[in-house]
Amino acid sequence: MKLITHNMLTSNIIKGVTKGFPLKIVAPTDKVQIVEVDFNPEFTSRMMHKLDYDALYTAAETLGHSEGLPKEVVPDFETNEEFLKKVHHVLMQIEVQEGELVCPETGRAFPIHNGIPNMLLKEDEV
Amino acid sequence: MATSMKTSTKSENIPVSCEIEGSVVTGFEKIAKDDIQDKFDCPVETHRGHVTMTIPICESPNALDLQCVDNLYVIIYQQENMGFTGNKEEDLKTIRAIVPLLNWQLGLEVWSKFIEFLHPVAFEPQKLEVPENLESASAIGPEDRDKTDTATTDCQAQNDNEETDTENHYDPSLPKFRASCNRTGSNHSFQSPDVSVQFGGAIQDYFGWNVDLKNHDIEVIVNIIDDTVRATIALTKSSLHRRDITNFGQTTLRATIAYNMLRMCAIQPGEVVCDPMCGTGAIPIQAAKNWSEAVHMCGDIQPAAVAKCQNNVNDVNSKRQLEGQTNIKVCITRWDVTNLPLKDNCVDVFITDLPFGKRSGSKFDNRKLYPDTLKELARVCKQGTGRICLLTHDRRTIQRAMHSVSGLWKRGRFLWTNIGGLTAGVFMLHRLTQSNKQPTST
Numbered sequence: 001m002k003l004i005t006h007n008m009l010t011s012n013i014i015k016g017v018t019k020g021f022p023l024k025i026v027a028p029t030d031k032v033q034i035v036e037v038d039f040n041p042e043f044t045s046r047m048m049h050k051l052d053y054d055a056l057y058t059a060a061e062t063l064g065h066s067e068g069l070p071k072e073v074v075p076d077f078e079t080n081e082e083f084l085k086k087v088h089h090v091l092m093q094i095e096v097q098e099g100e101l102v103c104p105e106t107g108r109a110f111p112i113h114n115g116i117p118n119m120l121l122k123e124d125e126v
Numbered sequence: 127m128a129t130s131m132k133t134s135t136k137s138e139n140i141p142v143s144c145e146i147e148g149s150v151v152t153g154f155e156k157i158a159k160d161d162i163q164d165k166f167d168c169p170v171e172t173h174r175g176h177v178t179m180t181i182p183i184c185e186s187p188n189a190l191d192l193q194c195v196d197n198l199y200v201i202i203y204q205q206e207n208m209g210f211t212g213n214k215e216e217d218l219k220t221i222r223a224i225v226p227l228l229n230w231q232l233g234l235e236v237w238s239k240f241i242e243f244l245h246p247v248a249f250e251p252q253k254l255e256v257p258e259n260l261e262s263a264s265a266i267g268p269e270d271r272d273k274t275d276t277a278t279t280d281c282q283a284q285n286d287n288e289e290t291d292t293e294n295h296y297d298p299s300l301p302k303f304r305a306s307c308n309r310t311g312s313n314h315s316f317q318s319p320d321v322s323v324q325f326g327g328a329i330q331d332y333f334g335w336n337v338d339l340k341n342h343d344i345e346v347i348v349n350i351i352d353d354t355v356r357a358t359i360a361l362t363k364s365s366l367h368r369r370d371i372t373n374f375g376q377t378t379l380r381a382t383i384a385y386n387m388l389r390m391c392a393i394q395p396g397e398v399v400c401d402p403m404c405g406t407g408a409i410p411i412q413a414a415k416n417w418s419e420a421v422h423m424c425g426d427i428q429p430a431a432v433a434k435c436q437n438n439v440n441d442v443n444s445k446r447q448l449e450g451q452t453n454i455k456v457c458i459t460r461w462d463v464t465n466l467p468l469k470d471n472c473v474d475v476f477i478t479d480l481p482f483g484k485r486s487g488s489k490f491d492n493r494k495l496y497p498d499t500l501k502e503l504a505r506v507c508k509q510g511t512g513r514i515c516l517l518t519h520d521r522r523t524i525q526r527a528m529h530s531v532s533g534l535w536k537r538g539r540f541l542w543t544n545i546g547g548l549t550a551g552v553f554m555l556h557r558l559t560q561s562n563k564q565p566t567s568t
Contacts, residue, residue: 001457001459002455002457004421004457005423005457008398008423008468008469009467009468009469010467010468010469011467012467013462013466035453037452037453037455038452042395042396043395043396043419046396047396047421049396050396050472092455114433114436115458116432116436116458116460117459118459118460119425119459119460119461119467120460120461120462121462121465126465
């Protein structure tokens, strides 16, 4: 699972949950990989407009890969290629292979296996 | 007689352009035309089931990179008003007679750019005599036989043997060929097998090529639609839609259909594209390959589907690495489409092949699944600019479902197509802006 996916996932699917974003990531260090993905500044710049930056920063920090990433969005980031490169790195190049996504409201854990989160609920949770 | 090729000659009557025909799944012809015009900036015409592009011969192999077409052919003859009389013998003779008139020089030149054959193939018969009446042209064949039986003998040979008929020696310096016929029309005196036999026989008389219906180097096709005849040489041995999927499911969507549906969505760089019922991943893989500047997400409820989707993505990437290309990025999640774990208003394009209710799911289940899906997609889809593209055979259920959410979506483009023998519709919906509705929770 890449952090770009994590930036869109919520546990509001659980009955009664309204503040299910962002999910907390729990993952052993050896199950977090770095893969190489081509950097495209225009793509990253456009994604910046859609992202929840705080959630991205927190997730990267939790996984121990936030070095060099500013805590807050840099002004005129659209032309700041160095900043965009760092965003690209945490957004696209970090992959969680095994672990859990935890609902911030209920603590319900959704497993991640082979890089794929399982967001299916049991019948009594819907 | 007419061949509609451009033959702007440079020297020795060598044509510069050729007409390449690409077969397209019914319904998507206009979409394929737009795609080819974008990619090649060349004239393109649409016809039923195929498009025709006029491109320079030297650039013709680029047609293999097209994602919207299945099979490619080079056109070597086109004639309207053939003048079929309704007399079978006469009409078949008319068909045989076109063989020397086909643009073999152009056709074989283009063919040689697509299919490898160890020896040069002459575009004219190598005998001195070119008889007018092919039926009695025993001089041209390598053996002496009464020519009126040739077609039948050839027919027997073609039907019985994979190699040439027993009276022709197999000549390895000559190509193996096959003649095929596609016929549409209600007033023909002949049927397609009659034509392929006669046409093939005439070609064999003309060139002396070896006959092989299965492992041929050259396939010559004659298409007869009412009184129009169009002859082509095949450029692809295997359809171009056979790509990128190694782990198939029961209803894996053809790559060219997935691609053409994606074209309808007009995906922009930086957009989030999602197939929420992705199955084995046909759509997200074509999307990620061809729109690399967008974000590609997908998901399915079934574990087998999700696993196969991941395997397909991995296999595509292994192949791409060998070819020096960058990996495609597809984010897969296991989820329930009617209860998506996604924030409101965050996906620009949803595109999916809905369960038809035939091989997958059931029409009964669709009655709940379709409206629930449309409501959930409305929540997640970006208001005002978001759109969805849906493929389904279950027309009644989808129309009822669209009715139930009519305040959320505006209907867009629609077309009919054919999926494995079933009539299916492709529906585009555009997300309306809800300025009056209550804000939904994040």
